Amino acid sequence: MRWFLSESRTGNAVQYASAAVMAFRVMGIPARYAEGYRLTKEQIGPDGTAELTEQDSHAWCEVYLDGLGWIPVDVTPGCYYDTFALLQLAEQPQEIKTTAALEDSDDLGELQDNPPPVTAEPEVSAAVSIHGILEAFLALADLGLIALAALEIRRQLRMRSWRQRWKTESARDKVLQALMIRLMKALAVDYQPGWKAEATAQAVNQKLPGIAPADMLRVQALIEKQIYAELPLQPYEQRVLIDEIEQIFANRKSLKWKERLRLRYCL
Numbered sequence: 001m002r003w004f005l006s007e008s009r010t011g012n013a014v015q016y017a018s019a020a021v022m023a024f025r026v027m028g029i030p031a032r033y034a035e036g037y038r039l040t041k042e043q044i045g046p047d048g049t050a051e052l053t054e055q056d057s058h059a060w061c062e063v064y065l066d067g068l069g070w071i072p073v074d075v076t077p078g079c080y081y082d083t084f085a086l087l088q089l090a091e092q093p094q095e096i097k098t099t100a101a102l103e104d105s106d107d108l109g110e111l112q113d114n115p116p117p118v119t120a121e122p123e124v125s126a127a128v129s130i131h132g133i134l135e136a137f138l139a140l141a142d143l144g145l146i147a148l149a150a151l152e153i154r155r156q157l158r159m160r161s162w163r164q165r166w167k168t169e170s171a172r173d174k175v176l177q178a179l180m181i182r183l184m185k186a187l188a189v190d191y192q193p194g195w196k197a198e199a200t201a202q203a204v205n206q207k208l209p210g211i212a213p214a215d216m217l218r219v220q221a222l223i224e225k226q227i228y229a230e231l232p233l234q235p236y237e238q239r240v241l242i243d244e245i246e247q248i249f250a251n252r253k254s255l256k257w258k259e260r261l262r263l264r265y266c267l
Contacts (some may be wrong), residue, residue: 013059013076020061020075030064151265173226173233176241186266194224210251219244
């Protein structure tokens with residue numbers, strides 16, 4: 001499930017339903033996992049019959065609402081009908097009130113035309129539960145936005161630190177070296193200065209076809225010169241590294257969205 005939520009982000013009805021059950025329970029909403037078959041109107045023939053196969057097997061989530069019982073909530077993409085049906089039920093307080101009286105009470109007085117005020121409680125409870133469901137999804141979205149905002153703030157602080165260090169000429173070589181190593185890590189390229197330079201250049205080219213292996217070899221040679229020979233880079237050599245860093249960001253569109261995020265926030 002952790003792989004489905006954080007890595008693949010795509011899956012079948014079983015995975016979506018299981019994730020929904022976990023999300024509802026975390027928010028304190030009673031939820032359970034259900035399996036069965038999904039039947040659409042298009043599958044029903046003129047004679048009113050339909051043939052179901054294993055291809056029609058389906059899974060969904062059910063949440064418990066006071067006065068309504070277990071309500072199907074299908075979060076699988078393309079199967080949101082029951083979610084909207086749930087919201088429509090919330091707009092029918094009289095039906096909720098009657099259902100609650102039938103299921104939860106033996107007192108016939110509660111079914112009269114003018115029931116006592118206490119019968120309105122299930123309606124409020126159902127509305128609160130539905131709001132809880134919506135708040136659960138909004139809370140998950142808010143957590144994602146908060147995490148993204150935190151990453152953006154950290155990125156801005158790091159960029160400021162890089163700029164401050166760049167003002168010292170003697171530190172520029174170290175800055176460029178550190179930036180390149182961070183970028184290789186963000187691209188998930190195994191990079192060790194002086195080790196398998198050609199393999200590293202080919203790996204970068206596979207990730208970013210716009211980066212020529214020969215250019216990457218040149219960059220690695222300059223970093224090795226700075227590290228192992230302990231020789232300062234000339235201004236034109238620094239520009240080679242700067243150009244390569246800019247090219248990596250310019251070609252990031254060929255990366256997957258998670259790789260683009262790592263690249264943006266690695267600095």
